Amino acid sequence: MNLPELGLGGGPLGNYLRAISDEEAEAVVAAAWEAGIRYFDTAPYYGLGLSERRLGRALRGLPRSSYLLSTKAGRLVRPGPGGERLFEVPGDRHAAWDFSRDGVLRSLEESLERLGLDRVDILLLHDPDHHWRQAVEEGFPALAELRSQGVVGAIGVGMNQSRMLVDFVNHTDPDVLLAANQLTLLRRTALEELVPLCASRGIRVVAGSVFHRGLLADPPLDAPPEVARMARACARHGVTLAGAAMRFPLRQPGVSSVLIGAHAPTLVKTNVEAFWQPVPEELWAELSA
Known part of the structure; x- marks a missing residue:
């Protein structure tokens, strides 16, 4: 499959860091669609199912063959006290780690129900940092089985x-x-080994969180000195820092797509416009320095 260069990340649709309404979430997806975005990424963990439900509703009625959708497995949304500190959601449910074969199959089934769809295009194991053995011995073989079955x-x-x-x-x-x-x-840690390895194996890399938790999207007055220097360099070349931040990953061989998230439709429009703004080579040299 051909991954578009730009996709919409579903974290904010799940009330990442702050809550938005159902109507605002739908407006974000509509703005992304209007701006030409045809790749959407979500996960059960984002808002403990809220992101998937909102994204599914927003995409309903659009031709299924006209966009790509990815979701994840590894955390099952379960009733009971817990909540998630990164997402503004009620504390009556929680995420339960599960990278077993049954857990992966159950996760996909529940994701499809929340999305209101009969398939997803891409399924990823989600943050198996402390679950390597189960993820590699059970979770990934379950993914491979789903892939082989189509x-x-x-x-x-x-x-x-x-x-x-x-x-x-x-x-x-x-x-x-x-x-x-x-x-x-x-933060360029993926350039040391991961990106060259993926390029040599023909594995596509999608870059997420390219704004470094917002620092590179709208730098605050007390931003670190290096961010301020980057912003000044971009301004000298008539480029926004956000635009350079989105374009930077795609300069690396093997990186196919960049995901951006937004809490408001105006931010989608602004970022998409910045994404398509040309970045002169002279600026890349300055940013590297």
């Missing part, structure tokens, strides 16, 4: 660290890896 088109792993993603490449056969907060202007 239930999903592509499989892989999504994580916030590069070391274990390299291990998955060396021990399994993923199609796609989602590297979150590892391919930013401030």
Whole structure:
């Protein structure tokens, strides 16, 4: 499958860090669609099912063949006290780790029910940092089984660290890896080994959290000195820092797509416009320095 260069990440649709309404979430997806985005990523963990439900409703009625959708497995949403500190959601449910074969199959079944769809295009194991053995011995073989049956088109792993993603490449056969907060202007850990390895194996890399938790999207007045220097360099070349942050991962061989998230439709429009703004080579040299 051809991954578009730009996709919409579903974390904010699950009330990541702050709550938005159902109507605002639908407006975000509508703005992404209007801006030409045709790749959407979500997960059961995002808002403990809220992101998947909202995304499914927003996509309802659109031709299923006209967009790509990825979700994840490894955390099952279960009733009972807990909540999640990163998401503004009620505390009457929680995420339960499960990378077993049955857990992966159950996760996909529940995701499809929340999404209101009969299939997803990409299924990823989600953050198996402390569950390597079960993920590699049970979880990934379950993904491979789903791929061989044609239930999903592509499989892989999504994580916030590069070391274990390299291990998955060396021990399994993923199609796609989602590297979150590892391919930013401030944090380039995926460039050391992961990206070259994936390029040599023909594995697609998707870059997530490219704004370094917002620092590179709208730098605050007390931003770290290196961020301020980057912002000034971009301004000298007539480029936004956010635009450079989104474009940076795609300069690396093997990186196919960048995911952006937004709590408001205006942010989607602004970021998409910045994404398509040309970045001169002279600026890349300055940012590298």
